[in-house]
Amino acid sequence: MSRKLPTVDDGAPAMPQRGPYIVQVEAGKTYRWCSCGLSLNQPWCDDSHAGTGFEPIEFEAPISGEFHMCGCKQSDNKPYCFGTCRGHVPGDPKWDLF
Numbered sequence: 001m002s003r004k005l006p007t008v009d010d011g012a013p014a015m016p017q018r019g020p021y022i023v024q025v026e027a028g029k030t031y032r033w034c035s036c037g038l039s040l041n042q043p044w045c046d047d048s049h050a051g052t053g054f055e056p057i058e059f060e061a062p063i064s065g066e067f068h069m070c071g072c073k074q075s076d077n078k079p080y081c082f083g084t085c086r087g088h089v090p091g092d093p094k095w096d097l098f
């Protein structure tokens with residue numbers, strides 16, 4: 001049985017996890033966050049996106065510490081978890097304190 005790859009045209013990446021990956025990062029180090037959801041090295045890119053049209057989001061960690069990286073791939077503040085996995089909708093007053 002073959003698995004359908006997500007594509008940019010679909011607009012929906014795969015969802016490896018409905019919640020953040022909690023990882024340690026080092027200040028000044030560059031990371032590539034998986035945006036297609038296919039990487040076997042979540043939340044980081046392992047180049048599984050080839051042919052999907054998705055590209056990893058590269059970022060340099062501003063500080064060392066624990067980061068919550070989006071695992072649902074639907075965050076409104078990629079590559080970080082923004083609560084979208086828990087129903088957060090930007091501008092919705094019920095989430096003002098999130």
Ligand code: FES
Pocket residue numbers: 017018019020021069070071072073074075076080081082083084085086
């Ligand atoms: S894991 Fe994607 S918004 Fe939380």
